Amino acid sequence: MRWLLLVSTVFAFMLCFTRHGAGAWGFWLLVGLIGVFATTLAFVQARIAGSVRGDSLSEYDLKRLREGKDPLKHDRLAR
Numbered sequence: 001m002r003w004l005l006l007v008s009t010v011f012a013f014m015l016c017f018t019r020h021g022a023g024a025w026g027f028w029l030l031v032g033l034i035g036v037f038a039t040t041l042a043f044v045q046a047r048i049a050g051s052v053r054g055d056s057l058s059e060y061d062l063k064r065l066r067e068g069k070d071p072l073k074h075d076r077l078a079r
Contacts, residue, residue: 002042009035 012035016028061071 002039002046005035005039005042009039 009032012028012032016025016032019025019028057065057071064071
């Protein structure tokens with residue numbers, strides 16, 4: 001979806017700078033600016049979603065963390 005937004009934003013700017021009328025120029029510039037905002041948010045959301053922790057910890061693991069111990073779900077094979 002974010003790539004489609006990027007392509008459509010570039011297309012809107014291309015249309016903006018190839019129009020001769022002020023109304024069409026203003027419309028496509030507005031669409032392009034809204035597209036820049038939406039595309040930026042889409043890429044930020046994808047980056048945040050890519051770095052979020054998949055599983056949440058159980059109450060027991062949270063209690064162990066508060067005590068300063070490693071949680072039991074700690075992946076020791078990843079080291």
